[in-house]
Amino acid sequence: MNAPFFLTAPELKQFRAKLLDWFATYQRDLPWRRDRDPYRIWISEIMLQQTRVAAVIPYFEKFCARFPDVRALAEADEAEVLRMWSGLGYYSRARNLQAAAQQIVREHGGTFPATEQHIRALRGIGKYTTNAILSIAFGKHHAVVEGNVARVVARLEAVRGDLREGSRWESLQRTADHLLAPDAPGNWNQAMMELGATICTPRSPQCLLCPVEKFCRARKLGRQDLIPEKRKKRATVGVQLATAVLVDDRGRCILLPPPKNGAGKALADDIPTLVSKMWHFPTVAVSEDPVSDLRGYLKNVVGATAVLSRFVPLRKIRHAVTYRAISLLPFLVKFKELPRVRGAKILLLKDFSSVPVSNLTRKVARAALEAADHS
Ligand code: SF4
Incomplete structure (x- = not known):
């Protein structure tokens, strides 16, 4: 050559x-x-x-x-x-x-x-x-x-x-x-x-x-600053999600497991994989109203008690993953006693070290902890 x-x-x-x-x-x-x-x-x-x-x-x-x-x-x-x-x-x-x-x-x-x-x-x-x-x-x-x-x-x-x-x-x-x-x-x-x-x-x-x-x-x-030329960017897709942090008086919350081989497929189809493939808070893609979308989902996953509870909005979270711009609306839902959910874990909101979670889930936990500090 x-x-x-x-x-x-x-x-x-x-x-x-x-x-x-x-x-x-x-x-x-x-x-x-x-x-x-x-x-x-x-x-x-x-x-x-x-x-x-x-x-x-x-x-x-x-x-x-x-x-x-x-x-x-x-x-x-x-x-x-x-x-x-x-x-x-x-x-x-x-x-x-x-x-x-x-x-x-x-x-x-x-x-x-x-x-x-x-x-x-x-x-x-x-x-x-x-x-x-x-x-x-x-x-x-x-x-x-x-x-x-x-x-x-x-x-x-x-x-x-x-x-x-x-x-x-x-x-x-x-x-x-x-x-x-x-x-x-x-x-x-x-x-x-x-x-x-x-x-x-x-x-x-x-x-x-x-x-x-x-x-x-x-x-x-004299072209070192001009090379390489900028790439044409893929258009950003906006995704709006709503998530529920179910907590009790002791600061414990519910995390759902990553769906396995089609189990929980409805959830996995609904939201980006970064949420669904790790332990995560109950999360849905928002179609109309975030609270009613979440209530509808929680009714199936957690049971009727969650639907009756008050949903306290937390600060909105923005998260970017490749071409997706995620806007996440978290809600705090308080319980005296957390409902039992099959396959879920009950963990302290401030310590997720025993399970794999995404950065997005950590951001939500931080928002919920901040709100708890100020309440
Ligand atoms: S290789 Fe890079 S750093 Fe070196 S002279 Fe060329 S442009 Fe400058």
């Missing part, structure tokens, strides 16, 4: 040396960089999807302490895995992790596979994660392209247009493949990602501190 047009062969050699030297000196000390264990690298890569490094670190450390290897994760209770993930969001990642760990035990005797074909076949693992594990854990020649690398490469080559459109992403992958340092693929990939995360940032890249500035076409053209 020929060198990318912006680099001659001697420049490519120099480019690699400069970036690797820079990485050796300035890389951040991150817990998943301290060894080459494919299990830990895999966990970190999945956690880092959609989540910032600073937020991932404490989760990574706790998760790996609780599930130190593939077998421990495979054999764990799913609720416990979700509990350890609780707060990181996008919970399908945790479910996929566990399913993949079980696959590794079943198909590879618990040893993390080392080939592209076998890693790619694992649940929840795409091309990027496969390449990251192959290069970092096994030293194989696979270049990664994720958001950071794509931005760096696009700026180096001064690529125009939406990077995810048409064949641009494949073209970035080809350039990344070509740039990959053959003697240090794992460090190379991490160096490219580190450059994008710390220097060649989405806004205001710090070109004066960049180890490869002299090779950068966007910098030469």
Whole structure:
């Protein structure tokens, strides 16, 4: 393959040396960089999807302490895995992790596979994660392209247009493949990602501190702030939900379980999965009036007593999940004695540590606690 047009062969050699030297000196000390264990690298890569490094670190450390290897994760209770993930969001990642760990035990005797074909076949693992594990854990020649690398490469080559459109992403992958340092693929990939995360940032890249500035076409053209071009956004969909916090005098409340395999399907169809797949307060999508919608739902789930109670409105909660803008109307419903609900848990409103709940449920609990403090 020929060198990318912006680099001659001697420049490519120099480019690699400069970036690797820079990485050796300035890389951040991150817990998943301290060894080459494919299990830990895999966990970190999945956690880092959609989540910032600073937020991932404490989760990574706790998760790996609780599930130190593939077998421990495979054999764990799913609720416990979700509990350890609780707060990181996008919970399908945790479910996929566990399913993949079980696959590794079943198909590879618990040893993390080392080939592209076998890693790619694992649940929840795409091309990027496969390449990251192959290069970092096994030293194989696979270049990664994720958001950071794509931005760096696009700026180096001064690529125009939406990077995810048409064949641009494949073209970035080809350039990344070509740039990959053959003697240090794992460090190379991490160096490219580190450059994008710390220097060649989405806004205001710090070109004066960049180890490869002299090779950068966007910098030469003064276009570094204009590349990559903005993506066309998917239109935001507004969702209005109403939720009921049923509490007693002792500050205990009712949480409903995540529906299993079609059980509670009516609920799951009604509301976004982030509410229905974790332990949650009784919640409905609002069609007309939030209180009557909630009363109708509670009558079926909790029984007639809930319908007779007073619904005290709490502060409205806004929550964004990808393209959904959720507006949630919570109501406090007080009881002397909480009604019994099949499969539900009764927990202290201020302590959900024993079950997996979403960030949205935590926000509702906070609103209910604030209201209780002021009543
Ligand atoms: S010179 Fe600037 S735009 Fe180019 S790679 Fe370095 S930080 Fe990014």
